Amino acid sequence: MIEQWLKNAFLELQEYLRLCLAFARGVVTRPFYHRDVIEQFDAIGVGSLTVVLLTGMFTGMVLALQSGVTLDQFGARSMVGRLVSASMVKELGPVLTALMVAGRVASGIAAELGSMVVTDQINALRALGTDPVRKLVVPRILAGILMVPVLTVVADSIGMLGGAIITVWQLRVARSVYWNSVVEALYIEDVWMGIIKPFFLGFVIVSIGCHVGLRTRGGTQGVGRATTNAVVAASVAVLAVDFFLTKLMFVMWY
Amino acid sequence: MERAPQSPTPSAEYDAPVTLEDAFGPGAPVVVFDRVSLAFDDKVVLEDISFTLILGHTKIFLGASGAGKSTILKLILGLLRPDAGVIWVNGERVDQLREDELMKVRADLGMVFQEGALFDSLTVRENVGYKLFEETDLPLAQVNRRVEEVLGFVGLAEYIDRMPSELSGGQRRRVAIARAMAAKPRIVLYDEPTTGLDPITSITIDEEIIKLRDLENVSSIVVTHQLRDAFYIATHTAVRENGRIRVLPADPKKEKQAEFIMLKEARVVFEGNAAELSASSDTYLRTFLG
Ligand SMILES: Nc1ncnc2c1ncn2[C@@H]1O[C@H](COP(=O)(O)OP(=O)(O)OP(=O)(O)O)[C@@H](O)[C@H]1O
Numbered sequence A: 001m002i003e004q005w006l007k008n009a010f011l012e013l014q015e016y017l018r019l020c021l022a023f024a025r026g027v028v029t030r031p032f033y034h035r036d037v038i039e040q041f042d043a044i045g046v047g048s049l050t051v052v053l054l055t056g057m058f059t060g061m062v063l064a065l066q067s068g069v070t071l072d073q074f075g076a077r078s079m080v081g082r083l084v085s086a087s088m089v090k091e092l093g094p095v096l097t098a099l100m101v102a103g104r105v106a107s108g109i110a111a112e113l114g115s116m117v118v119t120d121q122i123n124a125l126r127a128l129g130t131d132p133v134r135k136l137v138v139p140r141i142l143a144g145i146l147m148v149p150v151l152t153v154v155a156d157s158i159g160m161l162g163g164a165i166i167t168v169w170q171l172r173v174a175r176s177v178y179w180n181s182v183v184e185a186l187y188i189e190d191v192w193m194g195i196i197k198p199f200f201l202g203f204v205i206v207s208i209g210c211h212v213g214l215r216t217r218g219g220t221q222g223v224g225r226a227t228t229n230a231v232v233a234a235s236v237a238v239l240a241v242d243f244f245l246t247k248l249m250f251v252m253w254y
Numbered sequence B: 001m002e003r004a005p006q007s008p009t010p011s012a013e014y015d016a017p018v019t020l021e022d023a024f025g026p027g028a029p030v031v032v033f034d035r036v037s038l039a040f041d042d043k044v045v046l047e048d049i050s051f052t053l054i055l056g057h058t059k060i061f062l063g064a065s066g067a068g069k070s071t072i073l074k075l076i077l078g079l080l081r082p083d084a085g086v087i088w089v090n091g092e093r094v095d096q097l098r099e100d101e102l103m104k105v106r107a108d109l110g111m112v113f114q115e116g117a118l119f120d121s122l123t124v125r126e127n128v129g130y131k132l133f134e135e136t137d138l139p140l141a142q143v144n145r146r147v148e149e150v151l152g153f154v155g156l157a158e159y160i161d162r163m164p165s166e167l168s169g170g171q172r173r174r175v176a177i178a179r180a181m182a183a184k185p186r187i188v189l190y191d192e193p194t195t196g197l198d199p200i201t202s203i204t205i206d207e208e209i210i211k212l213r214d215l216e217n218v219s220s221i222v223v224t225h226q227l228r229d230a231f232y233i234a235t236h237t238a239v240r241e242n243g244r245i246r247v248l249p250a251d252p253k254k255e256k257q258a259e260f261i262m263l264k265e266a267r268v269v270f271e272g273n274a275a276e277l278s279a280s281s282d283t284y285l286r287t288f289l290g
């Protein structure tokens, strides 16, 4: 039982690593499908904008609200900006953006590639002389790697803006006080950390979505299963990778 | 292995799909299976399968559902690998080639998948022109001309800007045939091209297969359950008479160029031409022939 499970997990990991390798090869060698890359930038980047804007906005607002109450106990209401920006930039921006993208993009990719597998479209691609990794996987992962950081910056900014709205109108702190406090909390290491992590998270989300999609078996039912698995696996992977990257950067910088 | 054809054009120099006549001359084998076996997990799907397809000839595979017919076509394309045995296509060992080397072999193969397998995010035009558009440097105008030409060939010229989801099953099958032939492959594999279609549409598709074979000298492998279509393809021929294409009953010599192979429980149980199949007294064959 456990032996079987371990064997499957090992096989799965092996296949995943093989896909990552094939992706690397697909990036540096021809043929390269430019049009698909641009299409995916649009689908993954622009397509996720709304959900990321909403997430960032509400997160920033609730952060201001909660920290306002806590800080009031110490008479430090003017420090709200610090808390909002530090939490947004270091953790909540990257992680929440990645989780939203995992929910939206990993599932979409797994469903799309999964149904292409079960209807023989992937085989048709190969029969027509196209490597599915180059045509389908490379553009998606590239878009993930580059668009998740952009989306994260968007989420960070809109989160601070949301924090400002609550701080100024509800907590009655002066606008300049809030923004000064926001900037004060932004240490350069933290900003770097908040920018670097999303590159990895973007890669992890999309590569897992592609991997699960391409391994789909068992008809339309299999596609449903693949979609669910992709979201679960990508979300857990986001949190795990975020932890280990954070740990690694702490070791390297402090 | 000893009776495998030797290609005069080794893969390193193979760039354009060289015509098969150049490579082998008439009567040469283009697809060879030599004692091929394949199992999925512990289910044996093919065991000890051997056959040879000659240039310009037709092989028709019959067999119950699950007999391994689609699997044979996937093996020819290199989409699957056999557990044992040797497969030659156009003088290349497709059972051994790497995926990127296989692409050169596939350049000369067209495949009509069982359910069509059209790309549902692309229009009919983009589906049919896919290979020319994505995998060659042909100018766009020329690609479009070829797409219109092959769609005309299967009688779907006015559907060029539709999406696959807006087509009927039979139309989808015909678009799949158009896609398979767009890049002028010399070998076309048809996986149940007429299953589930009405007799009229089936005959149209059979005639496309016959025309491709007899007018463009395409070597064909047809998988089917439909006895009537199998016999129609085996016993008819297409000729061009003062500019018009006509499909006529074939003479006995032409008829012999179409061979039937019946699969049962992973093995070949019959191999022979239409006359031999009709004359066979094997009980399984008789039940299958009905
Ligand atoms: N990817 C796969 N994994 C496991 N088993 C498979 C796979 N593909 C096919 N099989 C099994 O191999 C056998 C042969 O399948 P194949 O698709 O070649 O049958 P077929 O002769 O084309 O049948 P049909 O006429 O129904 O299309 C079937 O029993 C099928 O269950």
Ligand SMILES: [Mg+2]
Pocket (backbone or CB within 6 Å): B069, B070, B071, B114, B191
């Ligand atoms: Mg089949």
